[in-house]
Amino acid sequence: MLDGCTTADPVKYTSLQSSSQLSPKEKGEFKYQYTASDADFSKYKSAIIDPVEIYHGDDAQFGDTSGKDQRYIADYIDKIFPKEISRDYNLVQSPGPDTLRFHITLTGVKKSIPVLSTLSHLSSVGLVANAGLQAAGENGTAYGAVYYAVEVYDAATSRLLYAHVTLQTPDALDFTASFGYLDAAREGVRIGAHHLIRKMESLSKKPATNIQESTGSIGNLK
Structure with missing residues (x-):
């Protein structure tokens, strides 16, 4: 079970x-990140979404996941991400x-371990262990x-x-994603798509130009 807990962090894939x-980020779900300093995201109203690319660099993290399963998850990304972005x-x-x-x-x-992932979430010992993992921000x-x-x-x-660059996995206490060996990866896709659009929304917000303008607005309301 402890071996099943270990999930390697993503790397700064050299062929991207x-x-x-x-740049590496010490906190948060996005382990590496870049934002252009002068980008004005508020002006963008439309989006083109490229077909998902499957990475073939030497530092890929597919383990023993077959090419067929890689294609399955890529197709699922192609289905879920456009719904969120739209x-x-x-x-x-x-x-x-x-x-x-x-x-x-x-x-x-990374594939789940069928049966073990389910049993470890339904047993009393497993619930305690996964509660601790969730509190620590780790996968189940x-x-x-x-x-x-x-x-x-x-x-x-x-x-x-x-x-x-990120990895996504369900909450450690979400046993509904524990049945199939790709269920957790699928749920990670759904979570990641939602978090991406939240990130884009945060980048599109314009801060107040200065404190005096904000104070003046309050004064006008009075």
């Missing part, structure tokens, strides 16, 4: 186009001045995970605006 621009952006086929291009690369898949016992990179470009200029 954004690899040289990524909540905030109009999906288009041609680049424009207000269009982002999302490029997602599947870089690894015998749980799998999905590794991927997101790169976001200005579609008209092909300039990189944002990128991150």
